[in-house]
Amino acid sequence: DAGVIQSPRHEVTEMGQEVTLRCKPISGHNSLFWYRQTMMRGLELLIYFNNNVPIDDSGMPEDRFSAKMPNASFSTLKIQPSEPRDSAVYFCASSTRGGGYGYTFGSGTRLTVV
Amino acid sequence: GQSLEQPSEVTAVEGAIVQINCTYQTSGFYGLSWYQQHDGGAPTFLSYNALDGLEETGRFSSFLSRSDSYGYLLLQELQMKDSASYFCAVRELANQAGTALIFGKGTTLSVSS
Secondary structure, X not given: OOOOEEEOOXXXXXXXXXXXXXXXXXXXXXXXXXXXXXXXXXXXXXXXXXXXXXXXXXXXXXXXXXXXEEEOOEEEEEEOOOOHHHOEEEEEEEEOOOHHHOOEEOOOEEEEEO | OOEEEOOOEEEEEOOOOEEEXXXXXXXXXXXXXXXXXXXXXXOEEEEEEOOOEEEEEOOEXXXXXXXXXXXXXXXXXXXXXXXEEEEEEEEEEXXXXXXXXXXXXXXXXXXXX
């Protein structure tokens, strides 16, 4: 198994531009999570899906952030327009339903907004 | 709401034993997990405790006391490669449809020779 695959690994963009982060979960995992990590705030849960359905998006910081999961093998996190304070590492993770037993994280996308 | 408290930094020498504590406050609780993250890497799962007591996995052990809202990660026979950040995380019921992990701020462990 290739694990959770995220792309791109690094993204540098100018303020105001649209950014799209991508994630392919592990096959058979039916829960998918988007986290953001910064030094100041640590690992923050942004949104998660069960069986492709968004369950809780209360962690999404603003309307500029949106996430979709059109099928079981793909999810996107979009920021439009991006701002410098969005600079962070964004992780996608997947697990089986009730995955307190273990999440598998992707390698993350390091986003820099200048 | 929820909060997790763990020390920000711990230092130790090779071969030593170190304990990283975690206290939590949540509105609903299903279990305590521990994750390891090396610099520049992704968090990786170490252990999960849903019931009180000690779980042992090789050099690492994890303990939970639900009545005290407290747990710890015990690392034995420390090696240089154990230098990393360690996160405790609680599995909390968000709504009837599912749960998600909420992470503490992490403890940076530095192991020296």
